[in-house]
Amino acid sequence: MNDLSADEWTRAQQELDQQLKKMGLYCKEIDGDGNCLFRSLSDQFYGNTKQHSKIRKEVCDYLERNRDHFQYFVEDDKTFDYHLSQMRKVGTYGGNMELVAFAQLHEVDIKVYQPGTIYVIEGKENDNTKDDRSTNEIRTRRTLHIIYHNWEHYSSVRNIQGPHEGDPEIISEPINTANDSIEKWIMDSTGERNLTKIREMMKRLQFDHNEVINELLDGSQKSFIDDVGSNSKKFADEVINESIESSLKSSINDDESNSKKTISEVTNDSDHDGSNSKKTISEISNESDHDGSNSKKSVDEVTNESIQSSQKSSINDDGFNSKKDIESIGSSQKSSINNKTGEG
Numbered sequence: 001m002n003d004l005s006a007d008e009w010t011r012a013q014q015e016l017d018q019q020l021k022k023m024g025l026y027c028k029e030i031d032g033d034g035n036c037l038f039r040s041l042s043d044q045f046y047g048n049t050k051q052h053s054k055i056r057k058e059v060c061d062y063l064e065r066n067r068d069h070f071q072y073f074v075e076d077d078k079t080f081d082y083h084l085s086q087m088r089k090v091g092t093y094g095g096n097m098e099l100v101a102f103a104q105l106h107e108v109d110i111k112v113y114q115p116g117t118i119y120v121i122e123g124k125e126n127d128n129t130k131d132d133r134s135t136n137e138i139r140t141r142r143t144l145h146i147i148y149h150n151w152e153h154y155s156s157v158r159n160i161q162g163p164h165e166g167d168p169e170i171i172s173e174p175i176n177t178a179n180d181s182i183e184k185w186i187m188d189s190t191g192e193r194n195l196t197k198i199r200e201m202m203k204r205l206q207f208d209h210n211e212v213i214n215e216l217l218d219g220s221q222k223s224f225i226d227d228v229g230s231n232s233k234k235f236a237d238e239v240i241n242e243s244i245e246s247s248l249k250s251s252i253n254d255d256e257s258n259s260k261k262t263i264s265e266v267t268n269d270s271d272h273d274g275s276n277s278k279k280t281i282s283e284i285s286n287e288s289d290h291d292g293s294n295s296k297k298s299v300d301e302v303t304n305e306s307i308q309s310s311q312k313s314s315i316n317d318d319g320f321n322s323k324k325d326i327e328s329i330g331s332s333q334k335s336s337i338n339n340k341t342g343e344g
Contacts, residue, residue, distance in 0.1 A: 008150075042055055
């Protein structure tokens, strides 16, 4: 049993009494002789506490028939067989596993009241048995009401207005609501709004609400990390695409600018080369005036040939062609002079 101080015991009991009173209920005292769990179940199921030994036996038999399901929930590092052998003894305190077994065996729901919280053990058949009933049919199962005190003691619940003996006929809100219950607490703690999911997890984790909360929070954290990772990848892809588009646009603009620059440079070079060509022809013409009319005629013919050759050649070859023309002109002048000398 838990070692509670007198003050802690009093505060816990007062909190529980106030909690029950708000719902029109009270705690029916049950002897703390080690049979309190089974006596409380007997009071709720049979209307009296006398059937506790019968309930203990049938619960233990059910656990043994379904050991594959229950053997992993034995506490205190004991074997399942040891736990079962001790549980069969009158005066051995029962616990949560025995509540689950009773609920499944009799297909009832058990509402467990604790100071500050309430949770429900659903009487669904175990995973090895198929349940073909509708959800609404399951929700209308009979509900038993018991109290679990902080000092490992169980009691039965009764209406303040009675009946105080016999069938309890507890008037309470339907179990498919999460108001004033541990289910609402789990919802508030984790943000999970799926009540069915919470109840399935409660059953799978043997109604350990702390484990349910931890598992839900771990799942939420993983989901958050996955979302962040997905969003980060999406953002990175967008940044990369924008960078590529920007680079391509910049490259296109640079290419256009360079193309314009090249055309301008070619035009300027062409103008410059043309001016040089004209200058060369003019100089040649002036020099040819000193050689007489025949020389002038020869120069004009050479000049025309030079112009035609210059037009057919590329702009970049103008310098080379001009040099070639000058050599041709020199050769022609020399030949003309020799002809004049021979005539004279």
